[in-house]
Amino acid sequence: DTSGIKVVEIDGRLQSDGTSQLGADNRAGMAVVLDLLADWEQWIDSRRNYIAVFTIAEEIGLFGAGNLDLSEYNVDSVWVFDSSKRPGAYIQVCAGTYLFTATFKGKAAHSAVNPEAGISAIKVAAEAVSNYQIGKIADMTTINIGTIKGGYANNVVAPDCEVKGEIRAISEERVLELLDETERLFRETAQKYGAKLVFESKKDFAPYAHDSDSKIVLRMEKALRDAGLEVTALRYTGGSDANVLNEYGYPAINIGIGAQNPHADDEFILIEDLIASAQIARNLIQNK
Amino acid sequence: DTSGIKVVEIDGRLQSDGTSQLGADNRAGMAVVLDLLADWEQWIDSRRNYIAVFTIAEEIGLFGAGNLDLSEYNVDSVWVFDSSKRPGAYIQVCAGTYLFTATFKGKAAHSAVNPEAGISAIKVAAEAVSNYQIGKIADMTTINIGTIKGGYANNVVAPDCEVKGEIRAISEERVLELLDETERLFRETAQKYGAKLVFESKKDFAPYAHDSDSKIVLRMEKALRDAGLEVTALRYTGGSDANVLNEYGYPAINIGIGAQNPHADDEFILIEDLIASAQIARNLIQNK
Structure with missing residues (x-):
């Protein structure tokens, strides 16, 4: 059209x-x-x-x-x-790409009445992303956080936060290695705060x-x-x-x-x- | 009903x-x-x-x-x-609340082809939130990040990320002071990466x-x-x-x-x- x-x-x-x-x-x-x-x-x-x-x-x-x-x-x-x-x-040589979705699971609570009962998934995700290297991390190797989305209301400690991204490299093995490193960093950050992580990935193209x-x-x-x-x-x-x-x-x-x-x-x-x-x-x- | x-x-x-x-x-x-x-x-x-x-x-x-x-x-x-x-x-004494919306403005780019041309607003927001103290920060004084939302697609360096939250304290002056501190931290983080910040706040209740x-x-x-x-x-x-x-x-x-x-x-x-x-x-x- x-x-x-x-x-x-x-x-x-x-x-x-x-x-x-x-x-x-x-x-x-x-x-x-x-x-x-x-x-x-x-x-x-x-x-x-x-x-x-x-x-x-x-x-x-x-x-x-x-x-x-x-x-x-x-x-x-x-x-x-x-x-x-x-x-x-x-294009003689082309990188492959995997997509990932990392969902941080915290715990809701009234943010003013009993914030200590909650675990802010936004805070946990922010720390994980803050410690995560994105951009061109090596020749033909890139990482991106595409989207982030978390929380429901200003007065609720956010129970969840979803982070989506992609990893590209010439070798599929390298992509899978970087996915593992990503999951490990995110999981460690979640555990530090008593939050949980659901990590999913799939091939976009080889x-x-x-x-x-x-x-x-x-x-x-x-x-x-x-x-x-x-x-x-x-x-x-x-x-x-x-x-x-x-x-x-x-x-x-x-x-x-x-x-x-x-x-x-x-x-x-x-x-x-x-x-x-x-x-x-x-x-x-x-x-x- | x-x-x-x-x-x-x-x-x-x-x-x-x-x-x-x-x-x-x-x-x-x-x-x-x-x-x-x-x-x-x-x-x-x-x-x-x-x-x-x-x-x-x-x-x-x-x-x-x-x-x-x-x-x-x-x-x-x-x-x-x-x-x-x-x-x-x-309730003899009740905290007042202000709401804020902080929008980090980065720069879009293809995340794999020319990531260095972009500024990830998600990355900037994540670092700001990561360094931001939330929860019960003092007696009758609470801060929360309610929602975060940024980015468009996995293969685009996110040009913007919106963070919403609230600050409560017994004294309105203290709330305004904390709002100022919030804006300063967020702005400094944005500037560090060449991103911009639009910070808005409004009274929810006194x-x-x-x-x-x-x-x-x-x-x-x-x-x-x-x-x-x-x-x-x-x-x-x-x-x-x-x-x-x-x-x-x-x-x-x-x-x-x-x-x-x-x-x-x-x-x-x-x-x-x-x-x-x-x-x-x-x-x-x-x-x-």
């Missing part, structure tokens, strides 16, 4: 009129694939089969890719046109890494070079459908198409990047 | 069947006043005037009392039948204190003694309509009527306490 979006072209850029996102993330990727399908007979290699897939719900949890059943097909490579990096760049001499990387780099682009293999912390597909056993790479400032009202894409992306798509299909 | 409440009498107690609150807080107070009005001709002192008032919305902010206009009447004493203490006790030899206290204690009760003058941190009325210049006292465990499903009142409260009401009207 593009209704309400006014697209303007300024200095070779496509952008919105500033009152909304452009939605180039990821309509630009769809445009690249649709353009490819529009004249596929001109360039297709009839000795190979191709599948074009438009996945839904990538932003809210990679659900489309997660429910994609490719088991009937002998898929050897998946090209995901969804990175905000400019054409020439591709990491992926392709060797520099792997078949998929060699094909990727040839396609980029053939399009006259400077090749940049990236290590990245942002996820895409490529993470899910790699986890399911289909070698996949997320490709830069240059939809810049995604999710912001000043989102834009250069027309030259759209053209370059279309060329990359053609090259990928034609080489092996 | 008492529909849905099944009142049962067990061992001289009135209580609900355990599936709901009894609502004795404050239907018991209303019962005392209604009982008084039922046979007022028998005991009234015709040389005095009396006003019976049923206030609304006490629980959610003393709004009924706050909007009560008594200016046409020459009110010298107000008796509020609303304390959960047992008959014989009354404190009150009646001297032991004041007319209202002497009348109160005589009424209790005449009812054969052990007199207990209390200092208390819980508010009532009496706080608002004292602030408006009408000497008021909150009186124990024994509606125990208020707001809980095991709330109850002893029938003997209802009878004693009715007697207190008669005595108060008859003595001067």
Whole structure:
């Protein structure tokens, strides 16, 4: 649905009129694939089969890719046109992410009449978060507290406080290790105050890494070079459908198409990047 | 509205069947006043005037009392039948309460792609709350953090976090001093991280204190003694309509009527306490 979006072209850029996102993330990727399908007979290699897939719900949890059943097909490579990096760049190595929900359970009491009978879950959670390191804690390793929510009323010692966050790293083992450390710190803080902790975590998406001499990387780099682009293999912390597909056993790479400032009202894409992306798509299909 | 409440009498107690609150807080107070009005001709002192008032919305902010206009009447004493203490006790000195809302303003950023561009308001708020003393910090002086709420999504460095709380003390000056200290601590923590703080506070209810030899206290204690009760003058941190009325210049006292465990499903009142409260009401009207 593009209704309400006014697209303007300024200095070779496509952008919105500033009152909304452009939605180039990821309509630009769809445009690249649709353009490819529009004249596929001109360039297709009839000795190979191709599948074009438009996945839904990538932003809210990679659900489309997660429910994609490719088991009937002998898929050897998946090209995901969804990175905000400019054409020439591709995500060779991508961090994986786990989400966690830590619920601190204290004890309610009237905060003025008998506060000593209560245990403030907010106070406990605050101390835990205060001692918790977030941000970029190492190369390609990030931790965030996304949300916090606790308490009911000003005059009630808060019986519970929920803290949600995520941990990303290149290695899934490292993520699990950091999750354990998180749980331990939070649990120790809860115990110090006689509070309880319920800690839950789940995988958001797995990491992926392709060797520099792997078949998929060699094909990727040839396609980029053939399009006259400077090749940049990236290590990245942002996820895409490529993470899910790699986890399911289909070698996949997320490709830069240059939809810049995604999710912001000043989102834009250069027309030259759209053209370059279309060329990359053609090259990928034609080489092996 | 008492529909849905099944009142049962067990061992001289009135209580609900355990599936709901009894609502004795404050239907018991209303019962005392209604009982008084039922046979007022028998005991009234015709040389005095009396006003019976049923206030609304006490629980959610003393709004009924706050909007009560008594200016046409020459009110010298107000008796509020609303304390959960047992008959014989009354609130001679009551803390006042201010509410505050502290909103920490950080800076949003993608938590994995460029976390260093963000300032986590949750982290800042957590450190501030962690260093903040809550609970009973001195005699009749309490502080509470009621609620905390911050952040939007797991993968966004939280741009804001709101902390709400209350401060109670016998002296309004002391409450204001503690509010200042709160704001200073929170502001210093925000500044340390380059975050901002919006701090707002407002009076919930004023404190009150009646001297032991004041007319209202002497009348109160005589009424209790005449009812054969052990007199207990209390200092208390819980508010009532009496706080608002004292602030408006009408000497008021909150009186124990024994509606125990208020707001809980095991709330109850002893029938003997209802009878004693009715007697207190008669005595108060008859003595001067």
